[in-house]
Amino acid sequence: MRAFIALELPQDFEADVAVLARQLQAQVRGRFMRRDTYHVTLAFLGEIDEAAARQVVDAMDLACGGAPAIQLVPDGLGTFGRPHDATLWLGLRLTPELDALASAVRDQLDVAGVGYDQKAFRPHITLARRAALPRRPLDGLMFPAPATACRVTLFKSVLSQEGATYKALYRAALGG
Template structure:
């Protein structure tokens, strides 16, 4: 089973991101746009895991969630990662000590379950589109402003990534709520 840890988003945020995405579609040369139901904030991608490994991942999720309290994040702007001649377009989130703390708690819990720590630094973002082509300087123009909407974080989920009827779908296989 192909899995990752994520923060699921409320419908209002997904609706807003979808409206931003529609503006992007008009100015992008092609691309693979994230389905509205799949918008999320990845904490850590784990890849293919066995049933036995899933139990370890659930244990890590429970440990990380037990230390967390609900908090708020804010959207902050558009950005892109280069992937060859194409881009992955995303919206970022303001820096948050609570999010960084949650990420570190998850990393520690995964390490205790026998998984190595992530080598890359954590760069929180919500992917809007992959494999797009944009004119140089597009992101600097601010042509698509991003409202600094509040994103409520009250739980963490272990998500499965699977193809259903030829469409990529993300489904929570385990979820833990935070203290309030």
Template sequence: MPRLFTGLEIPQEIATDLSMMRGGIHGARWIDVENYHITLRFIGDIDAAAAHDVHQTLSQIRRKPFEVSLETLGFFGGDKPRAIVARAKPAAPLVELQAQQERLLRRIGIAPEPRKFVPHVTLARLRAASAMAVADYLSSRAFVFSKRFEASRFVLFSSRDSVGGGPYVVEAAYPLG
């Protein structure tokens, strides 16, 4: 059973820039640069027939390429931080692409995504990192972080059943434009 999700790939030069944010926080498991992406829609573990239906459904999407802006460094988890992330601006074309995928996948019986869409690139997963350590990490990188790229396609990724962080394989690519 493949574990699938859709996403946007991060261009190599931006991934390299993001990788410079590594280090300086105890309890961080840094994501490999080649696995940086923005998840659009987590699909989950499905059988081959459902995976085929997902592919056919996603291939119907027609949208123009659009600009993605990575704007700030942040974290998820509140008092118990669980991830360091680079947040993407939730611009209309990005949000609309995600919403269209959500609608189409629900129509073919894929369970709804319970989490609100917050576009981001996960840089590190945290285990037992204190909120103070995360605050110190982020404050030492308090400059304005701004990277932009054009999304010219979205992809269907597969991953192995693991704690997260890859490796991810591009199963199919869907051009925009």
């Protein structure tokens, strides 16, 4: 199964991200993500089997046990790729707590021998794919207020022509 570990967004924050995405849709062409796909990836695992999934659950428990809830602070928009075919995302401030959580998850995966994408952690929420950005500034955008995230989730990702669908397989609580 194709899987990843992510920080789930609080519902109010997720709703505010959806408002921002609707504002962007009026100014940017692209394939905008569904609200139920918003998350902050901590580690992309790729294809794993059931045995590896059990190891991932153990790694998550070790990494999240005693970890504080995470403050999500929007930090502007960014892109991966070319301006006429980009992935558009909402960046989040890399707080010491968020950095420590991502590092702890990745460290525990290393200890368990579970592979993951080694790209540097860059906290963001993907808003659109295949986005064509205008040459003018984006106006009138309302960014979400900071919020606190309390759950780290192992997601199964199923790809189809309509896009990805994510199913939560396991959740670990943050903040005691």
